Amino acid sequence: MCRPSSYFSPGGHVELYSFDDKYLQRLREGDPTVEQHFCSYFGKMLHIKLRSRLRSLESVEDVRQETFLRVLRAIRAAGGIRSAERLGSYVNSVCNFVLLEHYRSGKREDPMEDGVADPPDHTIDLHGSLVTEETRRQVRQVLNQLDPRDRNLLTAIFLEERDKDDVCEEFGVDRDYLRVLVYRAKGQFRLKSQQVN
Secondary structure (H helix, E strand, O other): OEEEEEEEEOOEEEEEEEEOHHHHHHHHOOOHHHHHHHHHHHHHHHHHHHHOOOOOHHHHHHHHHHHHHHHHHHHHOOOOOOOHHHHHHHHHHHHHHHHHHHHHHHHOOOOOOOOOOOOOOOOOOHHHHOOOHHHHHHHHHHHHHOOHHHHHHHHHHHHOOOOHHHHHHHHOOOHHHHHHHHHHHHHHHHHHHHHHO
């Protein structure tokens, strides 16, 4: 799969991996364990890189998730990434491109200070959406159209407001991969809600 080595960065000790074709194939096939490793491994590196360029953690997370989305699409596309040795440089290049798009969109920010706490995730306020009976009905209708895993995840995080560590344990993932799952589930919720309206 991949072989670790390491180096010391200003942000701490970082494990480096040399990816092989088997790892890339499993990633292409959607192996959850490999996806989780991929998101955790590159998530840490992208976080270090983006913290020095963006002020808000929300922007860091948006650029990071968009990078993951594009890289995974490219890996799974016909004729997509086929060289495992170039995976790290490809992720970095995609991140640079997404960051430039972020800047061009007028969302340029000053770098954030160290020690800033993660802000709460309010991108979809499902609880606040349950104000009227009609809205409740629509939210239930959209949730029922989602895959059971996405439905259970969104319900646990936004409706039940459960502790994220408990949700990680229930779904068998770490905090980095939980962010990926929530990002995808919110995307599916948005798509389904547009179809309902």
